[in-house]
Amino acid sequence: MTRGHLDVIKRGARLFDTLVVAVAINIEKKPLFPTEERIAMLRETVRAEKIDNVEITTFSGMAVDFVREQGSHVLLRGIRTLSDWENEFQMALTNRALDTGIETVFVMASLEYSYISSRLIREVATLGGDISNFVPPAVEKRLRKQYK
Numbered sequence: 001m002t003r004g005h006l007d008v009i010k011r012g013a014r015l016f017d018t019l020v021v022a023v024a025i026n027i028e029k030k031p032l033f034p035t036e037e038r039i040a041m042l043r044e045t046v047r048a049e050k051i052d053n054v055e056i057t058t059f060s061g062m063a064v065d066f067v068r069e070q071g072s073h074v075l076l077r078g079i080r081t082l083s084d085w086e087n088e089f090q091m092a093l094t095n096r097a098l099d100t101g102i103e104t105v106f107v108m109a110s111l112e113y114s115y116i117s118s119r120l121i122r123e124v125a126t127l128g129g130d131i132s133n134f135v136p137p138a139v140e141k142r143l144r145k146q147y148k
Contacts, residue, residue: 024060042056092104
């Protein structure tokens with residue numbers, strides 16, 4: 001979780017009565033931290049930021065199925081770059097084809113977070129650089145421990 005993710009969460013929490021942040025379980029991806037730890041970092045950060053209307057959970061499978069199971073009809077996505085836009089646009093159209101009752105809402109990254117990527121943060125952390133401007137404290141603590 002980066003400060004860019006946190007920015008999208010904060011802004012989404014202002015847009016909706018309840019915002020469900022769902023960590024996808026994707027067997028094709030190899031995240032740095034196990035799902036339980038990713039959930040713990042999110043919960044710790046949301047609590048520290050005092051964002052009261054956020055629920056955190058996991059899902060596997062298709063996002064549209066998860067949104068429907070939540071009784072919702074909106075999928076909130078953050079966009080940083082043109083390449084994000086291309087990927088997200090394609091995904092949104094696919095999701096609409098799968099379920100026309102679910103809308104994808106895009107939030108553009110705030111300028112100060114538009115360049116942040118998890119890959120670059122991992123690289124900086126690996127090389128011992130300061131990542132405090134890129135990630136919340138809960139994440140920084142775990143990354144420092146990971147890359148000792």
